[in-house]
Amino acid sequence: MSDKLKIGISIGDVNGIGLEVIIKTLSNPAILNYCTPIVYGHTKVSSFHRKANNLGDFSFHVINHANQAQVKKANMINCWEEDVKIELGQVTETGGKYALLSLERATADLVNGDIDALVTAPINKHNIQSETFKFPGHTEYLQEKSGSKDVLMFLISENLRVGVVTGHIPVKDVPTSITKEKILSKLKLINESLKKDFWIEKPKIAVLGLNPHASDNGLLGAEEAEIITPAIQEAYDKGIVCFGPYPADGFFGNGSYKQFDAVLAMYHDQGLIPFKTLAFHNGVNYTAGLNFVRTSPDHGTGYDIAGKDLADSTSFTEALFSAIHIVKNRREQEELLSNQLRGGGKVVETQFDIKDDAS
Numbered sequence: 001m002s003d004k005l006k007i008g009i010s011i012g013d014v015n016g017i018g019l020e021v022i023i024k025t026l027s028n029p030a031i032l033n034y035c036t037p038i039v040y041g042h043t044k045v046s047s048f049h050r051k052a053n054n055l056g057d058f059s060f061h062v063i064n065h066a067n068q069a070q071v072k073k074a075n076m077i078n079c080w081e082e083d084v085k086i087e088l089g090q091v092t093e094t095g096g097k098y099a100l101l102s103l104e105r106a107t108a109d110l111v112n113g114d115i116d117a118l119v120t121a122p123i124n125k126h127n128i129q130s131e132t133f134k135f136p137g138h139t140e141y142l143q144e145k146s147g148s149k150d151v152l153m154f155l156i157s158e159n160l161r162v163g164v165v166t167g168h169i170p171v172k173d174v175p176t177s178i179t180k181e182k183i184l185s186k187l188k189l190i191n192e193s194l195k196k197d198f199w200i201e202k203p204k205i206a207v208l209g210l211n212p213h214a215s216d217n218g219l220l221g222a223e224e225a226e227i228i229t230p231a232i233q234e235a236y237d238k239g240i241v242c243f244g245p246y247p248a249d250g251f252f253g254n255g256s257y258k259q260f261d262a263v264l265a266m267y268h269d270q271g272l273i274p275f276k277t278l279a280f281h282n283g284v285n286y287t288a289g290l291n292f293v294r295t296s297p298d299h300g301t302g303y304d305i306a307g308k309d310l311a312d313s314t315s316f317t318e319a320l321f322s323a324i325h326i327v328k329n330r331r332e333q334e335e336l337l338s339n340q341l342r343g344g345g346k347v348v349e350t351q352f353d354i355k356d357d358a359s
């Protein structure tokens with residue numbers, strides 16, 4: 001039996017650049033030395049994208065189930081039988097329907113343990129909505145499938161990691177959604193992920209403020225004094241090495257982020273704008289806190305460049321490698337710890353760990 005990890009890949013919106021970056025990534029034969037990829041989609045849809053983007057004679061090995069995946073091959077599970085109307089660059093119902101069929105089948109295999117990790121190509125969050133998908137994104141969908149109480153949208157690259165307290169919600173709801181408990185929970189998730197998924201022994205985390213200039217001592221808002229600072233203090237007292245709140249505007253431009261292993265931003269664009277500015281092409285979107293591993297490229301469907309052979313596949317390739325590394329890190333750590341401390345092999349370092357261990 002092969003020790004190569006099986007990495008499931010969902011194809012995302014069939015009218016976007018998902019299959020282009022998937023095929024570009026898997027066309028590099030060296031990738032197959034590191035994992036056994038299994039794409040959930042259809043060979044006819046992939047052929048369409050291969051031809052539209054002039055991607056040579058790449059082909060998939062068709063299988064019916066993940067347990068038939070062949071090493072050294074790019075495997076494909078055909079998830080439907082009918083022909084699919086592809087309208088490159090268009091937002092259509094069809095785009096959402098087949099993105100969901102791919103995601104559902106891949107997620108079922110992930111939850112059952114038939115694949116070791118999932119890399120998702122981008123969906124359009126609007127056209128995928130349906131009776132079975134009423135979520136603002138993969139993050140929330142997979143949280144439900146994992147049964148995790150909380151998860152973290154964690155954007156990662158070699159030199160920068162950014163998590164967000166609030167994710168896919170309207171900006172007007174941000175201030176009321178930020179609570180001390182939520183910040184504590186996200187800090188705990190970042191801390192655990194840095195240790196378990198990235199093997200950083202003593203993580204150091206920066207927390208951004210919400211208001212301009214982190215409120216300038218209360219002149220420009222109360223959230224820093226009433227919510228964010230007490231959350232940082234409590235987390236620190238419980239053993240999480242975190243500092244802040246820092247004014248968000250200069251934090252990235254002046255390079256302060258380089259002194260930390262991760263940054264916690266208060267809302268989506270506060271964290272993702274600097275992240276994508278600094279790391280768009282090699283950035284990865286990782287969902288921390290799931291009981292399985294899911295990554296994705298940090299970009300969206302790229303409708304404006306679909307079918308034009310313009311999509312850069314670096315972010316997708318990085319997402320694939322990040323998934324492999326995280327699974328290996330988690331497993332290696334579990335093995336190393338299996339004889340330590342408690343039966344579950346959990347490191348008891350912070351007060352959070354003690355509380356969790358007791359429950």
Ligand SMILES: NC(=O)C1=CN([C@@H]2O[C@H](COP(=O)(O)OP(=O)(O)OC[C@H]3O[C@@H](n4cnc5c(N)ncnc54)[C@H](O)[C@@H]3O)[C@@H](O)[C@H]2O)C=CC1
Nearest residue numbers: 121122123124125296299300301302303304305310311312
């Ligand atoms: N994880 C996911 O499924 C994500 C889905 N989306 C969805 O994607 C759709 C489009 O979102 P946008 O805001 O337009 O973001 P986008 O990332 O699709 O596009 C923004 C700009 O970046 C360019 N771009 C994106 N990926 C690229 C690549 N690999 N190589 C070269 N250029 C690239 C595009 O051509 C466009 O000009 C939305 O429906 C959004 O919800 C957005 C982000 C993540």
Ligand SMILES: NCC(=O)COP(=O)(O)O
Nearest residue numbers: 137138139140272285296
């Ligand atoms: N920009 C990040 C993002 O939209 C993440 O979406 P998803 O991974 O939750 O689908």
